[in-house]
Structure formats: structure tokens, C-alpha cells
Amino acid sequence: MTADDSFNRLDDDDYPAYTMGRAAEMTGTTQSFLRALGEARLITPLRSGGGHRRYSRYQLRIAARARELVDQGTPIDAACRIIILEDQLEEAQRLNAQYRSAAESSPPPASY
Secondary structure (H helix, E strand, C coil), X not given: CCHHHHHHHCCCCCCCCEEHHHHHHHHCCCHHHXXXXXXXXXXXXEECCCCCEEECHHHHHHHHHHHHHHHCCCCHHXXXXXXXXXXXXXXXXXXXXXXXXXXXXXXXXXXX
């Protein structure tokens, strides 16, 4: 990978650009909180060649949402489940809108 390729990947929400320390700093959490999210399987950071956790911007947004819920008094396991369900609902709504749009743009069935 060239330097240009690496630079261009920084716009990719799924590119694991952030170390655990930086991720904790950016989300206002602790490293142990991020590890707990990993243990709950809410986020699974990629590992560097040396075995260090690396987080993407998408994962940081999920961690920040988990922190919001935990700060409101939601237990971490429940917060993780809520986020998973929110994500599933968003995906279902996206697919529903896509199917509805396709159905509206297709010609009506021929009648005989």
C-alpha cells in the first residue's frame, strides 16, 4: 500500500485508523470501557501486526452511543443490545424504503 492509498483510506468510515488510547480520548471513555464493548461483541476492533487494537470512525460512533446510554444509567449489556436493535431497525427501514421505491418504479402487472 502506498502513502497515497493510506491517505485516501482515512475517508473510509471502516478503516481502523485509531489506537485504543486515541479512541478512548475521542469518545470520552476509558480503555477498559472499549474493552468491555469488545467483550460484549458490540464492536470488534481490528488488530495491528503487533496485536494492538485499532478502531474505525464507525466503531467510535457506536462506542460514543454506548457511552451515552451508560451515562444515562443503562447497564452496559443492555446498552449494547439497544444499539444492536437500533442498527437492525435502521437496516430494515433502509431495505423497506429500497423495496418500496423499486415497487413504485416498476410497471404494473399486465391484466388479461
